[in-house]
Amino acid sequence: MSSELLVQQPGNSVVTDLGRFRGPHFGLPVNGALDQYSARAANILVGNEDNAPLIELTALDFRMTTTADLLISVTGASADLSVGGRTYPQWEPVSVAAGETVAVRGIRGGLRAYLAVHGSVDVPRLLGSCAPDSVVGFGVRLAKGTALKVQRPVAPLRQPYFDLPLFRLGVERPRAGREVLVDVTDGPDITEFGASADLLFDSEYTVSPRSNHIGLRLGGRLPERISSGEVLSRGVPVGAIEVPSREELLVLHRGRGVTAGYPVLAVATSLGLDVLAQARPGDRVRFRATTVAEATAAYRRSMLQLESLRHSVNTVFSLLGLHGSAGWHDLPSAACG
Structure with a gap:
């Protein structure tokens, strides 16, 4: 057998x-x-x-x-x-x-x-x-x-x-508890959100039931883009945090497509993505700013x-x-x- x-x-x-x-x-x-x-x-x-x-x-x-x-x-x-x-x-x-x-x-x-x-x-x-x-x-x-x-x-x-x-x-x-803390680094388009970018760190977001392996959808107070220029489709990293609508944040996870056309406000760290993998619908998420050097050191630990x-x-x-x-x-x- x-x-x-x-x-x-x-x-x-x-x-x-x-x-x-x-x-x-x-x-x-x-x-x-x-x-x-x-x-x-x-x-x-x-x-x-x-x-x-x-x-x-x-x-x-x-x-x-x-x-x-x-x-x-x-x-x-x-x-x-x-x-x-x-x-x-x-x-x-x-x-x-x-x-x-x-x-x-x-x-x-x-x-x-x-x-x-x-x-x-x-x-x-x-x-x-x-x-x-x-x-x-x-x-x-x-x-x-x-x-x-x-x-x-x-x-x-x-x-x-x-x-x-x-x-x-x-x-x-x-x-993970009911409140999830996720470390993020600045995204390439953070300046396009002006002072409202601080909302990402000052607000609490709720995981939507529509979240999946492609991306987590989060409801809450959203930063607003102050630039009106069109964003061309380009490569985006796993962990990119986008604001595709006025209703929710989108955190791209490991099933995301390799290109997208929305401004990237921030990028979740590797360890932050592990935390988000365990977030359930209804869980509360808060984001914390870190640097690439700090994120690399945490990953190595x-x-x-x-x-x-x-x-x-x-x-x-x-x-x-x-x-x-x-x-x-x-x-x-x-x-x-």
Whole structure:
């Protein structure tokens, strides 16, 4: 029998990775996991490379069973993780025996959770990435009965005494509350909004239910453009904050098109985008100004946290005879943020 994951309750789930970094060169969005920190951590916890395919769960309950022994981890928003009916913590490796049911229920304090499997799963790729792209109709969206081939089964790892936890790595991502704080740098067109640009930092915005992986729509007091010149269509970065109408802000996320024709007021930082990935409809968002240098330093600190986690995991895995993962600096630069 082949080693497979069998989806019983898909909820709203896809197989993804860190993104299609070659995509923009061909006019395709980068896409990929919206909360990049949580996705990286999930893969690190099971000894995978950062960019290995994993499952992104959005809002709804998920359940699967397996025909093989596995090692999994679940990160991201808080949720109730159970294996074979037993409760386990997130942000730690968890051993699963063949035939056991894995359930992730009650996602809260955020919108997305990430489930990684040691050795990852076998899925198609486009331009080197398995990230779904709704525009070209590519990707693996999970449905009831979907079977994913597991590349590297792992014999059950159990603590021999009283079934105590085998891993206690002590890592956990800070949880988002009902008010979300997002760091942004100045956009190339901030001067076109004059003094009203300060509204971005002095006001509170509410996440619209119409938000998705392409962009978050936010209602609130809007800066007004004082220039009347036409903005030509041009390349825009992931995280660009635009004012396309008098009704809402638009924060372009990883599924955004590579060009747009609205003035860019500000740009959310990489870590700010991770925070926005966990924002639920109705959550309140505030923006905080930062510099490119400060944003770069914060990003490097987050990568060092993950490197420390990787070192701990690789140390434990080497003692158990399991494969570990390479550091983020050993991966292609496009996979590093």
